[in-house]
Amino acid sequence: MKLHLLRNFAALIAFALFAPRAPAQSICHALNDTATFLNTVSTGNAFFAIRVDLPASTTVTRVELFTGEVTALHQVDLWSHDASTGKPLALLGSGPLPISPTNAWQGADLTTPVALTGGQTYWIVWRAALGAQASLDLVGSSPGPLWTISVDGGTTWFTPVQSNDRQWKYRLVGSCLTPPTSYCTAGTTTNGCNATLASTGIPSASATSGFVVTASQVEGQKQGLFFYSLSGPHAQPWGTGTSFLCVHPPTQRGPVATSGGTSNACDGSLTLDWNAFRASSPTILGAPFQGGEDIWLQAWFRDPPAPKSTSLSDALTFTVAP
Numbered sequence: 001m002k003l004h005l006l007r008n009f010a011a012l013i014a015f016a017l018f019a020p021r022a023p024a025q026s027i028c029h030a031l032n033d034t035a036t037f038l039n040t041v042s043t044g045n046a047f048f049a050i051r052v053d054l055p056a057s058t059t060v061t062r063v064e065l066f067t068g069e070v071t072a073l074h075q076v077d078l079w080s081h082d083a084s085t086g087k088p089l090a091l092l093g094s095g096p097l098p099i100s101p102t103n104a105w106q107g108a109d110l111t112t113p114v115a116l117t118g119g120q121t122y123w124i125v126w127r128a129a130l131g132a133q134a135s136l137d138l139v140g141s142s143p144g145p146l147w148t149i150s151v152d153g154g155t156t157w158f159t160p161v162q163s164n165d166r167q168w169k170y171r172l173v174g175s176c177l178t179p180p181t182s183y184c185t186a187g188t189t190t191n192g193c194n195a196t197l198a199s200t201g202i203p204s205a206s207a208t209s210g211f212v213v214t215a216s217q218v219e220g221q222k223q224g225l226f227f228y229s230l231s232g233p234h235a236q237p238w239g240t241g242t243s244f245l246c247v248h249p250p251t252q253r254g255p256v257a258t259s260g261g262t263s264n265a266c267d268g269s270l271t272l273d274w275n276a277f278r279a280s281s282p283t284i285l286g287a288p289f290q291g292g293e294d295i296w297l298q299a300w301f302r303d304p305p306a307p308k309s310t311s312l313s314d315a316l317t318f319t320v321a322p
Contacts, residue, residue: 028058028176031145032137032169037066037103041136043128047154049079049088050126050168051146056118057177057202059291059321061110063095063124064171065135068103074128076108079154081121087148087157088123092116097126103133105171113174113322115202115210124170125154137167144168175291177202180318183233184298187243187312190305193217193266195313197299201275204321205289208279215299215313218268220261224301226254226272230286233296233317239307246315247296252285259301270299291322 027033029052063076074097082089093114099106116122126135137144144167146160180203186194195218201211213226229247236245254277259268274297278289286293299313 025061025173026176027171028060028174029054029056030171032167033171034137034169036138037133037169038136038138038165038167039103039133041134042069043126043130043132043134045130046128047150048126048128049123049148049150049157049160050170051081051160052122052124052170052172054116054118054120054122057116057179058118058172058174059113059115059177059202059204060093060172060174061113061322062107062173063110064105064107064173065097065126066104066169067099067106067133067135068101069133070099070131071101072099072129072132073097074099074126074132077125077127078110078114078116079123079125081123083121086146086160088125088150088154091154092122099132107171107173113206115204115207115321116172117202118179135169137169139165140167175321177319177321180316182314182316184235184244184246184315186314187238187241187306189219189266189303189311191219191264191266193219193311195299195301195311197297197313197316199316199318202321203295203318204275205278205291205293206322207275209273209276211275212271212273213297213316215270215301217266218259218261218270218299218301218313219303219311220259220265220268221263222259222268222302223256224259224270224299225256226270226274226297226299227251228254228285228295228297230293230295233315238310238312241307241311243306243310243312245312246298250285268301270301289320291320293320294318295320
């Protein structure tokens with residue numbers, strides 16, 4: 001006879017046996033991605049949340065669980081994480097999970113793709129009903145991931161637990177993004193500055209903000225901008241100076257900005273939220289973006305004593321998520 005997870009979880013809490021613990025479509029992250037499963041446990045009527053510590057950024061379009069034994073329509077969500085409580089915080093996206101009786105990997109296509117950031121914690125929430133095969137692998141030699149339940153529709157959650165016999169199985173399918181990568185060599189400016197690019201967030205074809213590129217160590221109090229290409233990298237000398245044009249024409253310029261900082265010092269910086277720029281500029285190079293496009297991007301800024309009166313940063317390449 002199978003145990004119901006809801007009853008099992010209550011037993012764990014009652015006996016205090018576990019201490020609480022604080023871009024092509026492919027499988028981007030998975031846990032216990034095998035065909036084996038624990039054939040003695042089924043779901044109850046509850047929200048089951050499985051903690052996911054995501055190693056790399058990805059845009060998720062589908063969540064797969066190993067289940068079966070009933071014909072039913074459940075729902076699977078992705079939730080954010082509440083670091084203060086160690087529990088699920090807010091709904092990020094969801095999709096219907098049609099279940100057929102054969103025990104196998106079965107998936108929920110999300111209504112809208114959800115961009116997740118590497119190094120962050122999220123929760124897969126299974127809005128389950130009675131009798132489905134629980135998405136569990138065989139008993140392990142060490143505890144599985146933290147998990148919890150809600151019996152009031154996600155309003156409140158029990159304290160998460162983990163155990164050797166709760167080896168949850170899941171797959172996150174979507175656009176597996178490689179982090180933006182720096183390349184090329186920054187020019188040395190009149191005052192010895194080497195402008196360097198870095199980024200935070202996920203470049204997206206649909207998000208209206210959230211991918212910020214920063215050029216640091218820019219000459220202070222100078223005008224500058226970012227420009228990008230879809231045509232690949234380049235390595236052409238920028239006049240007779242030390243800078244290189246690192247993106248292959250044709251290129252698209254972003255808005256002009258001032259670097260701030262101090263004149264004749266290297267404490268200036270330039271920033272661009274590329275997602276916001278893309279969203280507000282429907283006729284820019286590459287528009288409309290769909291996801292999967294490779295971008296090569298560089299910063300340009302004034303440096304009057306230098307050859308061509310300007311200098312260039314190093315460069316950044318990245319792939320746009322859906």
